[in-house]
Every structure is written in C-alpha cells, then in structure tokens.
Amino acid sequence: xxxVRISLMKGKPNGxxxxxxxxxxxxxxxxxxxxxxxxxxxxxEHDSNTLxxxxxxxxIRRSDEIIVIQITLNEGRAPDLKKxxxxxxxxxxxxxxxxxxxxxxINLVEVKKENWSFGNGIAQYGQ
Numbered sequence: 001x002x003x004v005r006i007s008l009m010k011g012k013p014n015g016x017x018x019x020x021x022x023x024x025x026x027x028x029x030x031x032x033x034x035x036x037x038x039x040x041x042x043x044x045e046h047d048s049n050t051l052x053x054x055x056x057x058x059x060i061r062r063s064d065e066i067i068v069i070q071i072t073l074n075e076g077r078a079p080d081l082k083k084x085x086x087x088x089x090x091x092x093x094x095x096x097x098x099x100x101x102x103x104x105x106i107n108l109v110e111v112k113k114e115n116w117s118f119g120n121g122i123a124q125y126g127q
Contacts, residue, residue, distance in 0.1 A: 001116060001125070002034055002073040004041040007051055009064050017043035019097060020067060027088040028071070032081050053105070066103045067093065074125075075110035082108060 006020055021041045028034040048064070055062045069089065086106050093099040113125035 002071050005070040006043045007068040010045040010047055023092045031085045031088050032077055060102050069106045072109040074113050
C-alpha cells in the first residue's frame with residue numbers, strides 16, 4: 001500500500017538510491033508492518049535547482065547530502081509507530097550508508113484505503 005518517493009542530489013554512486021529504497025522498505029516492513037512484496041518506489045535525482053531545502057530550518061543543519069522521503073500510505077497508524085519508522089529509517093541510513101541523520105527528511109501522507117488502484121482499473125482495497 002505505500003508509495004515511496006525518494007529525492008536526492010545528483011552525483012551519488014550508481015545504485016545508491018536503490019540502497020536507500022531497500023533500507024526504507026525494510027524499515028516499513030519491520031516497524032509499520034507493511035506486507036512483504038508491497039514495495040513501490042520512485043527515486044529521483046536532482047540538481048540544486050530542483051531540490052530546494054532550507055539548510056537550518058528548526059535549527060537542524062542540512063547539507064546537499066539531504067534525502068527527502070515522502071511515503072503515501074493508508075491512514076490509521078499510531079503516532080508511536082510513525083516515530084519508530086522515522087527513527088529506524090534515519091538510523092539505518094546513517095549506519096549503513098553514512099548519511100547524516102540531519103540530512104534525512106521524512107513526510108508521511110495518509111490516505112483512505114479506497115484511494116488506491118494497483119492495476120486493472122480496480123480499487124483493490126475499495127469498498
């Protein structure tokens with residue numbers, strides 16, 4: 001059910017974005033119980049004209065290594081699960097890929113189940 005958009009600056013090693021995606025997917029499976037095989041991601045690389053961020057918003061020091069992650073998913077998960085997801089993603093990106101935790105921005109967009117069609121023009125979760 002989640003659709004993950006990952007935005008990062010150009011210039012990363014080949015396959016870096018896919019590694020980021022794998023970490024995010026595994027974190028979703030473990031923390032918010034996303035079903036196995038439910039892995040849909042869009043990974044885009046940008047230059048400084050198309051990935052714009054404030055380097056000090058909320059007194060967090062960001063760099064051009066920023067990774068912006070937007071996850072659209074079904075509504076209804078408890079705040080504690082969301083917090084665990086945020087922490088798990090940032091921690092694993094830091095430990096496994098050397099990404100500064102300050103450079104990990106995550107946004108969840110919650111939608112109703114009937115707002116998905118996974119193919120065939122059918123609302124698989126619709127009522």
